[in-house]
Amino acid sequence: xxxxxxxxxxxxxxxxxxxxxxxxxRATGAPVVGCVGADVPVELVTAAGALPVRLSGDPxxxxxxxxxxxxxxxxxxARSILAGLLSGEPEVDLxxxxxxxxxxxxxxxxxxxxxxLGVEPSLPRTHLVDxxxxxxxxxxxxxxxxxAETKELLERWSGRRIGGNELAKAVQQHDEARRRxxxxxxxxTADRPALRGEDALMAIGAGAVLTAEEHxxxxxxxxxxxxxxxxxxxxxxxxxxSAHDGPEVYRAIEDAGYLIVADDxxxxxxxxxxxxxxxxxxxxxxxxxxxxxxAARSSxxxxxxxxxxxxxxxxxxxxxxxxxxxxEAPAWDFPAQRRAAGVPAVILxxxxxxxxxxxxxxIIADALRTARPKGEAG
Amino acid sequence: xxxxxxLLASSTEATRYQREWFAGLREAVAGGEPLALVNADxxxxxxxxxxxxxxxxxxxxxxxxxxxxxxxxxxxxxxNGYPDYSEQYSATSLASVLAEIPDPPWDGLPRPTIVLxxxxxxxxxxxxxxxxxxxxxxxxxxxxxxxDTVPVNWWDLMPEQWEAAIGTPRLDLMVAELEGLVxxxxxxxxxxxxxxxxREVMTLINEQEEWNRRTRDLIARxxxxxxxxxxxxxxxxxxxxxxxxxxxxxxxRRFHDEVAARVAAGDAACPxxxxxxxxxxxxxxxxxxxxxxxxxxxGAVFVWSMYLAIAADGYIRYGDDPMRALAARFAAFSxxxxxxxWSNEWYLKEARLHQVDGVVHLVGEDARSGWFITETLERAxxxxxxxxVDNVDQRAYDLTAVRAAIDDWLITRVA
Ligand code: SF4
Ligand code: SF4
Numbered sequence: 162x163x164x165x166x167x168x169x170x171x172x173x174x175x176x177x178x179x180x181x182x183x184x185x186x187r188a189t190g191a192p193v194v195g196c197v198g199a200d201v202p203v204e205l206v207t208a209a210g211a212l213p214v215r216l217s218g219d220p221x222x223x224x225x226x227x228x229x230x231x232x233x234x235x236x237x238x239a240r241s242i243l244a245g246l247l248s249g250e251p252e253v254d255l256x257x258x259x260x261x262x263x264x265x266x267x268x269x270x271x272x273x274x275x276x277x278l279g280v281e282p283s284l285p286r287t288h289l290v291d292x293x294x295x296x297x298x299x300x301x302x303x304x305x306x307x308x309a310e311t312k313e314l315l316e317r318w319s320g321r322r323i324g325g326n327e328l329a330k331a332v333q334q335h336d337e338a339r340r341r342x343x344x345x346x347x348x349x350t351a352d353r354p355a356l357r358g359e360d361a362l363m364a365i366g367a368g369a370v371l372t373a374e375e376h377x378x379x380x381x382x383x384x385x386x387x388x389x390x391x392x393x394x395x396x397x398x399x400x401x402x403s404a405h406d407g408p409e410v411y412r413a414i415e416d417a418g419y420l421i422v423a424d425d426x427x428x429x430x431x432x433x434x435x436x437x438x439x440x441x442x443x444x445x446x447x448x449x450x451x452x453x454x455x456a457a458r459s460s461x462x463x464x465x466x467x468x469x470x471x472x473x474x475x476x477x478x479x480x481x482x483x484x485x486x487x488x489e490a491p492a493w494d495f496p497a498q499r500r501a502a503g504v505p506a507v508i509l510x511x512x513x514x515x516x517x518x519x520x521x522x523x524i525i526a527d528a529l530r531t532a533r534p535k536g537e538a539g
Numbered sequence: 540x541x542x543x544x545x546l547l548a549s550s551t552e553a554t555r556y557q558r559e560w561f562a563g564l565r566e567a568v569a570g571g572e573p574l575a576l577v578n579a580d581x582x583x584x585x586x587x588x589x590x591x592x593x594x595x596x597x598x599x600x601x602x603x604x605x606x607x608x609x610x611x612x613x614x615x616x617x618x619n620g621y622p623d624y625s626e627q628y629s630a631t632s633l634a635s636v637l638a639e640i641p642d643p644p645w646d647g648l649p650r651p652t653i654v655l656x657x658x659x660x661x662x663x664x665x666x667x668x669x670x671x672x673x674x675x676x677x678x679x680x681x682x683x684x685x686x687d688t689v690p691v692n693w694w695d696l697m698p699e700q701w702e703a704a705i706g707t708p709r710l711d712l713m714v715a716e717l718e719g720l721v722x723x724x725x726x727x728x729x730x731x732x733x734x735x736x737x738r739e740v741m742t743l744i745n746e747q748e749e750w751n752r753r754t755r756d757l758i759a760r761x762x763x764x765x766x767x768x769x770x771x772x773x774x775x776x777x778x779x780x781x782x783x784x785x786x787x788x789x790x791x792r793r794f795h796d797e798v799a800a801r802v803a804a805g806d807a808a809c810p811x812x813x814x815x816x817x818x819x820x821x822x823x824x825x826x827x828x829x830x831x832x833x834x835x836x837x838g839a840v841f842v843w844s845m846y847l848a849i850a851a852d853g854y855i856r857y858g859d860d861p862m863r864a865l866a867a868r869f870a871a872f873s874x875x876x877x878x879x880x881w882s883n884e885w886y887l888k889e890a891r892l893h894q895v896d897g898v899v900h901l902v903g904e905d906a907r908s909g910w911f912i913t914e915t916l917e918r919a920x921x922x923x924x925x926x927x928v929d930n931v932d933q934r935a936y937d938l939t940a941v942r943a944a945i946d947d948w949l950i951t952r953v954a
Pocket of ligand 2: 605606
């Protein structure tokens with residue numbers, strides 16, 4: 162048995178009980194801004210002197226009240242976020258919702274209307290950050306306007322002007338954390354990787370409730386411990402499809418003897434890139450418009466190119482596409498991803514939130530067996 | 540109780556015109572004309588102005604559904620590796636480009652060269668991406684923006700003060716999208732965009748929708764109601780698919796005049812009308828007799844569905860700059876129907892205008908803002924029956940039980 166490096170343990174602890182981490186922060190009197198989706202410009206929140214925390218769902222949380230408002234056809238991860246907000250878990254001082262998926266947008270409309278009607282008075286003040294993603298100059302100009310509005314909103318809300326210095330500092334801090342997340346990929350994709358996919362997911366996702374500085378520091382320490390970590394020598398999977406805001410599916414796959422060496426959703430590898438660079442609103446707008454592709458916002462063609470590039474850097478034995486009920490976009494990506502990846506591929510459809518499903522492991526094992534060239538030992 | 544019949548001459552004429560138009564379109568495309576497949580809530584006006592033939596994606600899906608062939612089309616998607624459970628309505632047409640469908644409805648959808656849809660919905664844009672992968676077919680995606688705050692009374696503001704209703708950033712973006720579309724079409728089809736023709740198209744549409752508005756108002760205030768909701772669907776919808784033509788404008792006027800004549804003659808859908816009902820949601824295509832069932836027992840008539848009402852309130856846009864006016868028609872089109880507070884407050888306004896006593900609300904699994912619609916109506920004292928049908932295709936629908944439950948609701952809550 163190996164011992165877990167302390168940095169990994171700290172990252173895991175923060176990730177495992179994200180609401181508790183937020184509560185602790187709030188108890189210090191620091192303002193906390195809840196963010197839904199990966200398109201909220203966290204730099205502006207940090208620059209306004211508040212802590213941006215990214216809200217996540219929890220498959221174990223009761224969703225009944227949220228389902229009443231949102232219906233059951235929507236991605237359960239978004240329904241679970243609303244269920245959390247309705248029960249004050251976590252409490253936040255302001256809520257910023259981005260348009261990073263149809264579910265996030267619908268969540269925004271729902272919270273806004275619940276507040277307007279006075280049905281759920283405990284819901285926090287809420288605003289939309291409408292960052293769009295077509296790769297055109299027209300969209301860039303639009304995003305720039307929306308970012309300027311968000312900046313003004315945060316200034317009014319916090320009573321603090323976001324000057325050039327504040328923005329520069331925040332951009333630098335968040336870029337530093339992103340640099341570490343990008344570097345972390347190497348630990349996952351080495352010939353004999355030191356980091357399980359689940360650990361990587363937690364190490365990245367812990368940033369949802371930490372300051373960028375704390376996050377960068379912990380990731381640094383984790384990478385320093387790399388040399389002492391045990392090496393894994395197992396069939397390598399590349400997990401694509403729906404985003405995972407919890408560890409359940411990763412754990413179920415890896416406990417069965419596989420290793421997830423790469424993924425491409427924005428609770429995982431696709432959260433980091435690209436960096437902002439210049440501390441300007443233009444650079445910020447471009448960063449969010451052109452951030453790493455995800456199933457919800459990117460075209461089939463872009464997703465296929467991403468799959469090819471991810472296969473090249475992570476050398477998986479199998480591409481596994483996980484499609485959650487209520488989050489169907491990934492199923493449309495799959496045929497093109499499979500063609501582009503050039504490795505065996507399977508799709509797992511109609512998955513329940515947080516569950517791998519009983520049929521999944523046999524499907525994966527089968528695909529690996531038929532894929533393995535003759536004569537190679539098991 | 541009157542059986543289903545073609546009550547309206549305008550409806551018969553619309554169906555005839557649609558057949559003739561489609562045959563002509565097939566011929567034109569066979570002769571080398573470009574063809575566009577466009578989503579219902581996209582600016583078809585540009586294609587109309589440039590003389591580029593187009594088919595509305597959702598209309599085609601409704602033709603396939605009416606012939607009970609949807610399952611076959613969805614199977615074709617599945618066989619090609621795509622989901623058959625996602626965006627079924629907008630993906631139906633895609634099947635026809637992936638494989639040969641034997642004996643297709645209306646002799647089949649000709650292969651388009653251009654497809655147009657917006658990026659609303661994570662999966663729906665992907666369907667167009669797959670179109671884009673096909674040889675000789677180009678997809679022009681339209682960005683779809685949203686607003687942080689909106690004034691509630693969009694139906695008052697939209698005709699003239701759309702800038703205030705939608706907000707400048709969204710309109711700026713949509714204008715830029717449309718200008719790009721014009722250039723894209725000029726380049727790919729060689730057709731010319733003439734501003735004078737475009738203004739004509741925009742004027743014809745405002746005229747057409749003003750007729751729909753008069754018809755809607757007339758139906759709303761006339762008791763007993765001159766016609767049932769399902770009598771008017773073709774008379775409204777077919778001209779909507781052809782909006783921007785003289786035929787469509789005149790068809791809307793003929794429909795109005797027909798309704799006015801019925802009102803003048805005292806013709807009623809149900810002379811013994813006692814209760815007026817509103818139908819919220821897509822048509823219940825597999826139980827069309829549904830709408831009449833309650834007349835005999837309760838004198839309860841369905842007087843409202845969204846088709847005429849959205850034609851009346853959703854399209855009219857005046858203004859000196861026709862491109863910005865067009866942007867204002869589509870920058871927030873689906874917000875009008877599906878996003879609170881616009882959707883629920885509009886249904887309430889329409890319920891009051893039509894003097895309805897109760898609302899039957901079809902709540903699908905994917906009920907967009909369904910809870911708010913029911914809540915807003917009930918708060919205003921209008922009883923709502925939520926008809927929960929999870930999937931229009933799967934027919935998880937017990938006809939007898941549903942009718943009995945509504946009978947009961949009419950007696951206990953509405954009458
Ligand atoms: S009054 Fe209404 S219910 Fe009675 S026969 Fe006439 S249409 Fe039918
Ligand atoms: S079920 Fe309704 S829509 Fe379908 S063919 Fe019959 S009448 Fe037409």
